[in-house]
Amino acid sequence: MKTTISNPIDRTSVYICAGLVSAGGALLLNVLPLLFGALSERYGFGENQLGSLAMAMNLGFGVLGLASLLWIRRVSWRVISLSASVLVVAALLCMLTDPPYETLLMVMALAGAGTGALYALAMTIFGDSVQPERAFGFKLGMETIPGAILLTLLPVAVAPLWGFQGMIVTLAIAMVLMGVVPLPWVPRRSQRVSQVLTGPEPTVAAENRVIVWLSLIASLVFLTGIMSVWAFLELLGKKTGLSSDTIGAVLGVGFVINAGSGFVASSIGLKAGRFLPLAVVVCAEVAGLVMLGQFASLTTYVIGAMCMLFSISFVLAYTFGLMAEFDLSGKLVALGALCLSIGAAVGPAVGGLLIEAYGYPAVLLFSGACSVSVLLIYGAAVLKAQQSKKTDNPEASVVMPRT
Incomplete structure (x- = not known):
């Protein structure tokens, strides 16, 4: 006999809050054109340099996504989300110090690593649903909404008034709202346990x-x-x-x-x-x-x-x-x-x-x-x-x- 206990993901409150965590994981990818436009204007970077920054971010994203196999079900999900969000916020705020290009490459890699950890976490949470197609549909829709809002607000309401600094601070605040504030409604860990008595x-x-x-x-x-x-x-x-x-x-x-x-x-x-x-x-x-x-x-x-x-x-x-x-x-x-x-x-x-x-x-x-x-x-x-x-x-x- 095989006994399976599934994680209680299939609740509206968890869907919404885990969806916000997923939106935090997709944040930089969603606003990347605006972020790179701002970096190009501030530092005068060319397409090749911006492409290298994108590669560094995606490399960090992918490495943490792969490494998450080692700890995603061993560490508290709230701790993972909090730690990853703090890492992304720190990387964003570091951009305000006008770092040299080589340092900025490392900063983008760290920001990508943090968002990669958040996205891997959201994939794991929604993957425990007993109706995964419905769960992932909600997740993918939920994670896009904040990106659409920011793509509208940043160039119209934020950048004209506060410039590059305002854009970076807004992204940092958005990361806290998506990766930290919802945590009381996110499960601490999976309750998906399989006990196989007959192999x-x-x-x-x-x-x-x-x-x-x-x-x-x-x-x-x-x-x-x-x-x-x-x-x-x-x-x-x-x-x-x-x-x-x-x-x-x-x-x-x-x-x-x-x-x-x-x-x-x-x-x-x-x-x-x-x-x-x-x-x-x-x-x-x-x-x-x-x-x-x-x-x-x-x-x-x-x-x-x-x-x-x-x-x-x-x-x-x-x-x-x-x-x-x-x-x-x-x-x-x-x-x-x-x-x-x-x-x-x-x-x-x-x-x-x-x-x-x-x-x-x-x-x-x-x-x-x-x-x-x-x-x-x-x-x-x-x-x-x-x-x-x-x-x-x-x-x-x-x-x-x-x-």
Whole structure:
């Protein structure tokens, strides 16, 4: 007999507060264009230097995401969130001291490490849900809302009045509000405990691991393709003759739509199965990429951008959700933070190379190929999940009621 006690994540208060912690983990990635614009204006950095800063941040993010496997279920979740938030705040405030470029590289790496720890923590908390697709949909929607608010407020209300210092202090305050204030409503640690009295079938355990890794690969491939286009959406819009203000408005609305897609995925859950909702949204995203490739008008740009941005949180809700359900150890789900880090680093690099060599159609084709690949990889994972459930004996486990 196998006794399983699941972490009581499935409460609205925990969803909201853990979602805010996740938003803290995504904070710097969400506001990166504005932050780098401010750094460029203050220090006169060029694109190459800014690219190195982004690489340092993503490296720190990914290293902590990977290292979290060692301690994410051993240390109090509140201690992790508090410590990581303090690290990010300290790194942000250090930018106000006008450090030399070499020091700033280290500061960005530390800030990325702190946000990576927060994101890995949120992945672990939501991964304990008994309805992971719904939980991750809510998480991805929740983490985007503060980013959308800051993208609107920073350039309009903060930077014109208080400049670079005001922007950095605002980000530090936002990190405290997201990573520290919600902690009384965040569980101290997981209550997901598995006691196996009769060992599980080795074949079933192996199949579960395959499903988890296929889901992780699908997430990574999707993020790489999306980020390869996201990094150049503004330049793509200018190719059609659009102004920076118009493009900014479109991307701001698209960011809100991206948040909404997470809540849509949360509301749908598994009502229509696992594969069909994801396939429909991926097909719409590919159609959006085709429209972006037309270079025709504001209309095609807006529709293409909206289709692409809607897909992000929606698709990740299903790939992360499937991964969480079959990650029996509850540890590998934290690698979602590593997927985000690698995708954010590799995607723009590949996109830039393709644009320089072959133009914008090449990067759109690359992103579309990544999305089609995701359908194949995720479809294989879903088939294995269905086979696993058919061979699983429902009498082999007893789920204890929540307290």
